Structures are given as structure tokens and as C-alpha cells.
Amino acid sequence: MRLEAVLETARDDRLYPSVILYGSNLDRRRSAAVELARVLLCERSPELRPCGECRHCSRVGSPAESFHPDFHVLERDLRTSTSAGATKSFLKNAYAAPFEARGQVFVLAEAETLTGGAADALLKLLEEPPESSPRHFMLLAGSRLDLLTTLRSRSLAVYLGPADAFDESDVAALSEAFGRSIDGFLANPSAIHLLTAAEALGRGSGWEDPRARKPWATASAAIVHYLEGVTLDAPIRRALLALAEELLDAPLMRVRGITHGRILEGLVSRHLASPT
Numbered sequence: 001m002r003l004e005a006v007l008e009t010a011r012d013d014r015l016y017p018s019v020i021l022y023g024s025n026l027d028r029r030r031s032a033a034v035e036l037a038r039v040l041l042c043e044r045s046p047e048l049r050p051c052g053e054c055r056h057c058s059r060v061g062s063p064a065e066s067f068h069p070d071f072h073v074l075e076r077d078l079r080t081s082t083s084a085g086a087t088k089s090f091l092k093n094a095y096a097a098p099f100e101a102r103g104q105v106f107v108l109a110e111a112e113t114l115t116g117g118a119a120d121a122l123l124k125l126l127e128e129p130p131e132s133s134p135r136h137f138m139l140l141a142g143s144r145l146d147l148l149t150t151l152r153s154r155s156l157a158v159y160l161g162p163a164d165a166f167d168e169s170d171v172a173a174l175s176e177a178f179g180r181s182i183d184g185f186l187a188n189p190s191a192i193h194l195l196t197a198a199e200a201l202g203r204g205s206g207w208e209d210p211r212a213r214k215p216w217a218t219a220s221a222a223i224v225h226y227l228e229g230v231t232l233d234a235p236i237r238r239a240l241l242a243l244a245e246e247l248l249d250a251p252l253m254r255v256r257g258i259t260h261g262r263i264l265e266g267l268v269s270r271h272l273a274s275p276t
Helices: 003-011 026-041 055-059 084-095 116-127 149-153 168-187 191-201 214-228 234-247 251-255 260-272
Strands: 018-022 071-074 104-108 135-141 156-159
Touching (some): 003 026, 018 149, 026 104, 071 084, 116 135, 168 191, 168 214, 214 234
Parallel strands (some): 071 104
């Protein structure tokens, strides 16, 4: 899900209690958390949130500088992790009533560093939340796969874009080649078109480094670029969006020794052979 859609949901007070903000870089994740918090805490009518002028909007700044009593931020307290003790102390605020705003917002700035005990403390609160005022938890991480499966299953994942910038001309070229294969598949659903679609996504540069995320992000962006220029039935569109999202997590499979070509073929076939 994209941030724009999440902001609209938050304006209508329909946002899921736990949100994972992942992708891009740490500064972008922090700024997204602030933007979302302002919508959730703003005192104006829904269509005007965030107004940027009320006492709540003006007091929710960057997480490091915020002094709003209902906007809480937990930074990593140890060199490599966020401890259970710090997390439990942080979450105690969730059992108290809001001081000024309609609800409370809790930001875990580096959620991927939560220790097992810290993650368990958060999970317990998500499973048994206080039932009075609304409370929202934002888990910031480079990848949603860096978080426990149990946390992911109880959270709405919001992708903020790739961490590495990519050349728009490269994206357009990949998108054109990929689109020709998909158009061919839609006209004649043969597996050969899926193989050529996977091959098209793998034409970019950077694949020689098994740890690189940029080529996967470029391939994902190429699919999105293709979708922006065509009208498709809902099932195939959903399948392509799911493929674009999963490509962003594919570097983990590459690190295990699987070639990028084989991964691309598998993902394209899995999502498009029988779209639902």
C-alpha cells in the first residue's frame, strides 16, 4: 500500500492500529511517520487534516525534536539493538489516556533492531490493546522482512520507495520490453511470454552484486511504469502490483545463491500464470 492511500484512510479514522513504514531511507521513513502522525492527531475536520497550523500539527516535528505529549518515539538504545527494557518502558505510555490529542502515536524508529523480548512486548500490546482512545504504532524499517512474521501479520505495510535512486531512462526501457511480453501473454497466455517478461526485467545493470537492491528496485519500478500507461482487468493488475512489491524483497533469495534470472522467472510465473 502507498502512503497517499494510507493518509486518506487515516483522515477517515479507519487506519489499522499498527503500520510498517518500510523502504527508502531512514530520513524518509521518519518524515512519513511525522506526516501520518499529524493526520492522526490534527484537531481539524477530516478533510483538512493535517492542517499544519493547529497546536498538534505544529508540535509534531521530526521525531528527534518532537515535544508533543501524545507523540512518542523510541530510538535504538543499544549499539546494535533496541532492548526489551527500553521497549517496555516506552509502551507503558500506551496504557495512559492521551494528554491533549484525540489519540496517541508511537514510533519505533528502527524496528528492525528490536530484540526478541522487545518484539514480544510490542506484540502483546497489539494483541490486547487498550480500548479507550485510539493508539497507533508505526514500525520503521528498511525492509518489512526484517521484522518478525507475527508483527508483519498484525500490521499494514506501507512501501515508501527504493533506497537507491535509479535512472528513469533505464526504467522506461525495461518497462517497454516487459510490457511487450505482458501484452503478448494477455493475447496468448503461453509460458514463453512469461519467460521473456522475466528476461526483460533482468536486462538492467547491477546484477553482478548478489547483495545489491538497486536492480530489483529498477525492475519493480519498470512494472509500475508499465501499469501507469495501460488499462487492465483487476486480477492481472493486482498480480502485477504484487509482483512489483515482492521484487523488492527478492535480494534475500539472491543472497542464498539463487541466480537473479531464476528468481525472476519464478516470481513472474507465480504471480501471472494464474492471476486472481
